[in-house]
Amino acid sequence: DAEITQSPRHKITETGRQVTLACHQTWNHNNMFWYRQDLGHGLRLIHYSYGVQDTNKGEVSDGYSVSRSNTEDLPLTLESAASSQTSVYFCASSALLAGGGEQFFGPGTRLTVL
Amino acid sequence: DQQVKQNSPSLSVQEGRISILNCDYTNSMFDYFLWYKKYPAEGPTFLISISSIKDKNEDGRFTVFLNKSAKHLSLHIVPSQPGDSAVYFCAASAPRGNNDMRFGAGTRLTVKP
Numbered sequence: 383d384a385e386i387t388q389s390p391r392h393k394i395t396e397t398g399r400q401v402t403l404a405c406h407q408t409w410n411h412n413n414m415f416w417y418r419q420d421l422g423h424g425l426r427l428i429h430y431s432y433g434v435q436d437t438n439k440g441e442v443s444d445g446y447s448v449s450r451s452n453t454e455d456l457p458l459t460l461e462s463a464a465s466s467q468t469s470v471y472f473c474a475s476s477a478l479l480a481g482g483g484e485q486f487f488g489p490g491t492r493l494t495v496l
Numbered sequence: 497d498q499q500v501k502q503n504s505p506s507l508s509v510q511e512g513r514i515s516i517l518n519c520d521y522t523n524s525m526f527d528y529f530l531w532y533k534k535y536p537a538e539g540p541t542f543l544i545s546i547s548s549i550k551d552k553n554e555d556g557r558f559t560v561f562l563n564k565s566a567k568h569l570s571l572h573i574v575p576s577q578p579g580d581s582a583v584y585f586c587a588a589s590a591p592r593g594n595n596d597m598r599f600g601a602g603t604r605l606t607v608k609p
Contacts, residue, residue, distance in 0.1 A: 386539075417599075424500070424585060424599035425540070472539050484530060485597070487539030 384409040388473050388488040396496055401460040403491050405473030413476045414456040415485060416440075416448060418469040425472065431456055463495045499523045500588050502600035510608055515573040517603050519586030522567065526588035526598075531560060531571050534583045534602070543584070544571070576607045 386407040395401050407414065412433045417425040427440030429448040437448050445467060447459045460467055470492050474485040501520045509515045517531075527548040532540035546553040546560045546569065553560050559572045573580055583604050589597040 422601050423498075424502075424601040425587075426599070427597070474539075484542035484545065487532075487541065489537070489539050 386473060386475055386486055386488040388471075388491050390491060391489065392492045392494075394494045394496065395463050397463060397465060399463050401463050401493065403458045403460075403471055403473075403493070405456045405458065405488060406454055407473075407475045407486070407488075408454065409475055409477070409486060410453060411475035411477050411486075412453065413478075413485075414450070415474040415476075416446070416456065416458045417472045417474065418442065418467075419472060419490075420469050428458065428471075429456075460493075463493075465495050467493065468495045469493060498598075498601070499526075500586055500598045500600040502584075502586055502603050504603050505601070506604045506606070508606045508608060509576050511578055512575045515571075515576045515580065515605055515607065517571040517573075517584050517586075517605065519569045519571075519600055520567055521569075521588050521598075523588070523590065523598075524567070525590040527591055528589045529560070529562060529569050530587045530589075530597075531558075532585040532587060532599075534585060540585055573605075576605075578607050578609050581605055581607050 389404045415430045416428040426442045431437050431450040470490050472490050473488040476485040499522050530545040531543040533543045534540040544558050562569045583602045585602045586600040
């Protein structure tokens with residue numbers, strides 16, 4: 383069965399360190415997204431990609447970067463981790479571009495920045 | 497600014513009764529609305545959606561109603577079951593695509609046996 387996986391599931395790091403969260407999907411979807419979930423805010427879009435070599439900033443992109451070298455993977459990098467980036471991070475993918483359409487989410491990565 | 501609002505952080509209902517979860521939005525460009533369900537330690541999963549050309553969509557025990565003039569949608573679950581206990585997120589997207597999808601803060605539903 384097709385799926386979307388994230389690793390690690392839990393990560394503790396220190397302020398100032400670079401951290402990379404992995405996301406891998408086997409749906410063969412062109413569209414991939416990274417969200418963060420914080421209490422009271424729901425899910426907020428960090429970065430998204432509509433295909434290989436395409437990346438775009440979302441609502442809360444400061445301090446984060448992504449790269450898309452193949453269809454299956456969209457790693458999220460925190461260049462210099464800050465305590466404000468402590469959150470649960472979800473990766474998602476979708477097939478449809480316009481007009482909405484469901485996104486398929488990974489299980490999430492809980493990141494703690496000390 | 498929160499363009500999608502779920503004003504009730506939690507809701508508790510008795511098994512077998514109706515659960516009604518509400519969602520309001522401010523952006524009139526939104527034309528597609530979705531509900532996601534999330535269990536602890538899992539990612540959200542798609543539940544049901546509705547296009548702005550409709551005012552109702554039904555899937556089994558789940559029905560979503562859309563009132564465009566009020567910029568309001570609601571999710572009805574009838575009858576509610578203990579397994580429905582989860583956090584429900586409302587989401588809305590504009591015609592430009594998924595990058596304009598905005599999520600509400602979520603409502604935690606507890607269905608008591």
